Amino acid sequence: REARREAWAVASACGLGGSRWAFGPARGEQEIETAGTNPFPLMVLDDPQTTFDPRNKRKWAEEIARLGNADPAGGVDADPQTFEETGRAGFSIMTIPLEPKRMRELFGIYREAYRTAGHPGNGTIMGNFIMCCLPSREEAYEVAREPTNGHLRGVETAAAGWLHGASTKDYPGYDRMIAQISKETFEDQVSKGVGLVGTPQDVIDMVRAYNEDVGGFECASLHIAPSTMRVDVAERSMRHFSAEAMPRLAAL
Numbered sequence: 001r002e003a004r005r006e007a008w009a010v011a012s013a014c015g016l017g018g019s020r021w022a023f024g025p026a027r028g029e030q031e032i033e034t035a036g037t038n039p040f041p042l043m044v045l046d047d048p049q050t051t052f053d054p055r056n057k058r059k060w061a062e063e064i065a066r067l068g069n070a071d072p073a074g075g076v077d078a079d080p081q082t083f084e085e086t087g088r089a090g091f092s093i094m095t096i097p098l099e100p101k102r103m104r105e106l107f108g109i110y111r112e113a114y115r116t117a118g119h120p121g122n123g124t125i126m127g128n129f130i131m132c133c134l135p136s137r138e139e140a141y142e143v144a145r146e147p148t149n150g151h152l153r154g155v156e157t158a159a160a161g162w163l164h165g166a167s168t169k170d171y172p173g174y175d176r177m178i179a180q181i182s183k184e185t186f187e188d189q190v191s192k193g194v195g196l197v198g199t200p201q202d203v204i205d206m207v208r209a210y211n212e213d214v215g216g217f218e219c220a221s222l223h224i225a226p227s228t229m230r231v232d233v234a235e236r237s238m239r240h241f242s243a244e245a246m247p248r249l250a251a252l
Helices: 002-013 029-035 048-052 054-068 080-089 100-116 137-158 174-183 186-191 200-214 231-249
Strands: 093-095 125-133 195-198 219-223
Touching (some): 080 093, 093 100, 137 195, 195 200, 200 231
16 A cells, blocks of 8 residues: 555656556565566556556566666667567567667567467457647647656656666666666757657657558557646647547558
């Protein structure tokens, strides 16, 4: 219970709405030590709030502990074993978009494991993207730049201890991962095609390009109100996206 409250506080403080990045490190040493490093396939649910469902508490702690034993040399990376185990177990998976070529490899591992295990269909992959969709590219960039940077700095602040000497056997190399995240900017996100910011046509083009580059994905989780994004701007963005981009993306 204390770990859940701590996770919620950290996540809310950095504008994550109680989901995605921050809850993992906030789980605390006690749960990690209890869970050990025996891996359990990662369950990432369509409703992020169920992340904190008590029924999933041990599963998250086990997965966090196992990922902590992976060496993220060279920056932020994803663990192929997680994708393989998740597919083999028949779960859906939510991802933080990385370099598309790397994501294509990981998605292939997940789908192959899913099919090989005899599950129907091809599995379900969700990607998490910051999104601001407005008629003017210049306005979209202007209003999304600081909230996006604030979101990234919030992640950095929430995990700042790792950059100043904190260490544990459960998180080897975690300082390098946080250091890499701390270098990310709004411009980086947009240039990589994982910050969906611009006109409706810009967003359509970026989603289509990413979909093609990674070999397809089923669902996008859109982070429309990062950090200090104004509510009225987020609402406008949602309306433009739903009216002008969604109908053209539905066929993907």
